[in-house]
Every structure is written in structure tokens, then in C-alpha cells.
Amino acid sequence: MLRLAGCVAGIYSCFLTWGYYQEKVSTTPYGQDALKFKFFIILNLAQSLCAATVAFLYLTLQGKSLSRPSSSLTFKYLQVALIGVIASPFSYAALKHIDYPTMILTKSCKLVPVMLMNILLYRRKFPTYKYICVALVTIGVSGFMLFAPMDDHKGKKGAAASSLYGLFLVAINLTLDGVTNSTQDQIFHAYKVTGQQMMFFMNLCMSAYMAIWLLNPFNPELGQALAFCQTHPAIIKDIAMFSICGALGQCFIFYTLEQYGSLSLVTVTVTRKLFTILLSVVAYGHQLTLQQWSMVAVVFSGIGLEAYVKRSEKLQKMAAASSITTTKTEKVIQGSPTGATTTTITSTTRQRTTIVAPKN
Numbered sequence: 001m002l003r004l005a006g007c008v009a010g011i012y013s014c015f016l017t018w019g020y021y022q023e024k025v026s027t028t029p030y031g032q033d034a035l036k037f038k039f040f041i042i043l044n045l046a047q048s049l050c051a052a053t054v055a056f057l058y059l060t061l062q063g064k065s066l067s068r069p070s071s072s073l074t075f076k077y078l079q080v081a082l083i084g085v086i087a088s089p090f091s092y093a094a095l096k097h098i099d100y101p102t103m104i105l106t107k108s109c110k111l112v113p114v115m116l117m118n119i120l121l122y123r124r125k126f127p128t129y130k131y132i133c134v135a136l137v138t139i140g141v142s143g144f145m146l147f148a149p150m151d152d153h154k155g156k157k158g159a160a161a162s163s164l165y166g167l168f169l170v171a172i173n174l175t176l177d178g179v180t181n182s183t184q185d186q187i188f189h190a191y192k193v194t195g196q197q198m199m200f201f202m203n204l205c206m207s208a209y210m211a212i213w214l215l216n217p218f219n220p221e222l223g224q225a226l227a228f229c230q231t232h233p234a235i236i237k238d239i240a241m242f243s244i245c246g247a248l249g250q251c252f253i254f255y256t257l258e259q260y261g262s263l264s265l266v267t268v269t270v271t272r273k274l275f276t277i278l279l280s281v282v283a284y285g286h287q288l289t290l291q292q293w294s295m296v297a298v299v300f301s302g303i304g305l306e307a308y309v310k311r312s313e314k315l316q317k318m319a320a321a322s323s324i325t326t327t328k329t330e331k332v333i334q335g336s337p338t339g340a341t342t343t344t345i346t347s348t349t350r351q352r353t354t355i356v357a358p359k360n
């Protein structure tokens with residue numbers, strides 16, 4: 001539980017700063033000519049290279065080997081990285097056709113495609129309570145964004161009228177996100193890999209795809225971006241901060257994926273925005289509408305239900321394990337009148353032994 005709390009704190013804090021720099025790099029005009037940086041693939045490439053380096057350093061410092069993955073695993077990495085690379089431009093393209101609040105609102109439904117893709121592509125089955133949790137978190141977060149006062153919507157970036165075409169682009173982005181997350185789950189199920197190994201290989205493959213795209217002689221993007229950095233060096237620090245925060249955040253993302261799976265990860269990432277707003281309510285005394293508070297309650301009931309079921313399952317498992325060890329202990333004690341062999345048994349068992357032992 002403490003580990004999960006650490007992951008949540010890590011993801012929230014890194015991506016809070018990451019979001020700040022993402023907005024800064026993509027919306028602020030730089031220099032006297034007030035030009036905006038429009039080279040998103042360069043931004044993603046910088047982040048991927050930084051994330052691959054961080055994962056590599058982490059693995060090296062831990063003394064873990066970075067052995068070459070098998071050909072089937074390499075194929076999986078190439079596949080998941082390709083989908084990850086393709087997903088992002090859809091989201092940037094969508095912002096030209098829908099406004100920012102609509103984008104946030106649509107993105108808050110991400111749990112649905114992730115669950116759907118797990119079911120459709122990998123035939124995974126979920127217990128009924130999982131569907132209820134996904135529904136509660138999705139309704140809660142999207143309702144929260146929907147009921148935000150109109151002032152919050154004004155002045156936000158873009159403000160292009162939301163069009164059906166824009167929504168179609170976000171839908172594609174969400175579907176691809178669903179495929180990425182469910183495939184990552186599948187890799188963890190089918191292969192013996194750690195989160196950091198996947199982080200390294202996935203970012204390496206993504207960097208390779210983006211480099212191939214940018215080095216294509218018909219694409220002027222790389223040259224234009226480098227020229228921009230030369231004439232507006234202030235942006236280099238912002239891109240570096242964006243990449244470092246994204247890379248550090250990914251350490252928590254991949255660890256959460258490995259340990260808890262994509263549904264838990266996406267629950268953390270989709271509630272991120274809501275918790276940021278709640279934090280500002282506490283810190284700066286901002287007001288929430290009654291509807292927003294009710295939606296916060298809906299989200300918490302979803303998270304609470306998940307936590308309650310997980311805890312009950314854990315207690316049940318512990319009870320079952322302790323009854324098995326009790327039986328084993330009884331057998332050991334019956335077989336050895338001196339009871340000497342019981343010293344090798346775990347602490348839970350030892351505790352049990354003292355209860356069972358008097359019978360002998």
C-alpha cells in the first residue's frame with residue numbers, strides 16, 4: 001500500500017511539473033519575434049532519449065543486466081513503441097479542432113479503452129467489481145471536468161470550436177492508448193521483464209522511429225527545430241526540464257505498470273488532474289461547485305471499492321496461507337516429539353506454533 005502511495009506521489013509530482021513545461025514550450029512565444037515552438041516530434045524524441053538514458057543508468061547502477069530480448073519480445077517492443085509513437089500526433093492534431101476542456105474531458109475516459117482493449121485483444125477477464133470501479137472513476141472524473149465553472153473554460157488554450165472531426169481524432173488517440181497499455185500488460189504477463197527494462201527498450205524503439213522520421217531528407221522539421229533552438233536558446237532549458245520530468249515520471253509509470261497493471265496506472269493518471277485541482281482548492285481556497293464535490297465523491301467511491309476488495313482479497317489469502325502453515329506445523333510437531341524442526345518455519349508459522357504446540 002505504501003509502495004502504491006509512493007508511485008502515486010511520484011507520478012503526480014513529476015507530471016505536474018511536466019505539464020507545466022509542456023504548456024510552456026508549446027504555448028509561450030519565445031524571443032523578440034515571439035515565435036512558438038511547433039515541433040512536437042522533437043519534443044517527444046527528447047523525452048524518449050532522456051527516458052531511455054535514465055532507465056539505462058538505473059539498470060546499470062542496480063547491477064542488472066540489459067541482455068538482448070528474444071526476437072518475439074523485440075517484436076512486441078517494436079509493436080508497442082510504434083503504437084505509442086503514432087498515438088501522440090493524433091492528440092496534438094485533435095487540439096486544432098477541439099478546445100482544451102473538451103480534450104481533458106474526453107481523455108478522462110481513458111480507462112474504458114484500456115479495459116476494452118484488454119478484453120478484445122487479449123481476452124482478459126475482469127471481476128465484476130473492476131467494471132464498477134472503472135465506471136465510477138470514469139463518470140466521476142469526466143463529470144468533475146464537465147461541471148467545472150465556465151470561467152475555467154475561458155481563456156484556455158486553443159478555444160477552437162469542438163468539432164466531430166476533432167473528437168474522432170481523440171477517439172483514435174484513446175484507442176491507441178488502450179492498445180499500448182493492454183499490450184504492455186500482456187508483455188508483463190508473457191515475459192520475464194522488469195518495468196525499467198521495458199522503459200529502456202520501449203523508449204529506445206520510440207526514439208529510433210522518430211529519428212527515422214526526422215532524418216528523412218524530405219522532412220525539414222529537424223533543421224527548423226535546431227535553427228529555432230539556436231535563435232531562441234531559452235527554449236533548450238524548457239525542453240530539458242520537460243524531458244527530465246517526463247523521464248522521472250516514467251520510472252514511476254513503468255513500476256506501477258509492472259506491479260499493479262494498466263488499469264491501476266490509468267486510474268492514477270486520469271485522477272491526476274482532479275487531484276491537482278483539489279490541491280489548489282486546499283492551498284488557495286478555490287471553490288468547487290456542489291456537482292463537482294459530488295463527482296469527487298463518486299471517484300472516491302470507485303477508488304475505495306477497489307481498495308476494499310483488494311484488502312479483503314489480501315486478508316483472505318493471508319488467512320488461507322496461515323491455515324496451510326498451521327496444518328504443516330501440526331504435522332511437523334506430531335512427527336517430532338522434540339519440536340526441533342519447527343525453528344525453520346516462517347514467523348507467522350512460529351506464532352501459530354505457540355498456539356498449536358500445547359495440544360501436544
Ligand SMILES: Nc1ncnc2c1ncn2[C@@H]1O[C@H](COP(=O)(O)OP(=O)(O)O)[C@@H](O)[C@H]1O
Pocket residue numbers: 015107180181184246249250253257269270272
Ligand atoms: N503506459 C504508458 N507507457 C509509457 N509511457 C506512458 C504511459 N502512460 C503515460 N505515459 C507517459 O506519461 C505521459 C502522460 O500521460 P497521461 O497522464 O496519461 O497523459 P496523456 O493521456 O495526455 O498522454 C505520456 O505522454 C507518456 O510520456
